[in-house]
Amino acid sequence: MALLEVDNLRLYYSTSKGVVKAVDGVSFDLEEGETLALVGESGCGKSTIAKALIRLWERNVSSVDGEIRFEGRDVLHISDEEFRTQYRWKKIAWVPQASMNSLNPVLTIGEQMIEPLVIHHGVDKDKALMQAMDMLEAVGLPRDTVRRYPHQLSGGMKQRVAIAMALILMPKLVILDEPTSALDVITQANIMNLLKRLRREFKLTYIFITHDLALASELADSVAVMYAGKLVEWGSSDDMYVSPKHPYTVGLMGSVPTLRGEKKLTFMPGEVPSLINPPTGCHFYPRCPYFASRGELKGLCDRDEPPYIDVEHKGVRRHLVSCWLYK
């Protein structure tokens, strides 16, 4: 049984301009110990999936639908109380976007780290402080970091603190939303190495959200590409890197520079459509180079939503693509 199974997840926001279909029928699963990278341009719905998984969604969410099964149990439909006491942070943890900048400036690192342990889980204060120091050590920080204030730490140190805070209750699944985006390249590499080591040491399962395909393929076993609220392609990171199929994934890959610069960089014109009135059929067709050049696709891609097709793959994982070109 997979650790996590997301089945036809939909999450809509209500706004004065209409309903934003931020996540619209997304399904994927994750085995214990596996790392999945969720990739896509800004505004595709990646963070909304993360918030749905940890059930910390915005006030203007108008509907949430589908199933999120964790260890076989549908945790989307259990009570808030049960999710808060049994799952959030205990089994499923989240390192939110820009988390290193959301540390409380007037509390020491120790005070912020032990708060959830003491308040929500009734752990004795001294024991909680020991746990905090152990976890700081595990993420490569000195134990006396507990006495420091956020302004006394560098960006990389604060990001390590944010990771330590997520791990303090030893969760099974950790969702990392752009964990390295605000850091310089050297610090980014250090955090990536830390995540790899923690994964081995604590047998963690990660969902790693990023718009950086190079980072995704370095850390992840599988890569799922989102476009305008939908998953358009999902496969093992090798398959996705060597032989991307969806025209959107191909476009994203083409815009990633390589160190040796052996390939010509391409630019993908256009932008993610409004999720209030997304295009009918395939959401990508207005930007798709094949739709523009091949007459037989007219009346198909712009009318009917493509099904998921299992294309040729070499790894153990299926390689699914939602595109009429492969039907």
Ligand SMILES: Nc1ncnc2c1ncn2[C@@H]1O[C@H](COP(=O)(O)OP(=O)(O)OP(=O)(O)O)[C@@H](O)[C@H]1O
């Ligand atoms: N509270 C909200 N109310 C209305 N619309 C929202 C809300 N939060 C997000 N959205 C919209 O939902 C869509 C998906 O947003 P989301 O933040 O999940 O995307 P993302 O892929 O994580 O982007 P980014 O990388 O910029 O965080 C976007 O169109 C966004 O504008």
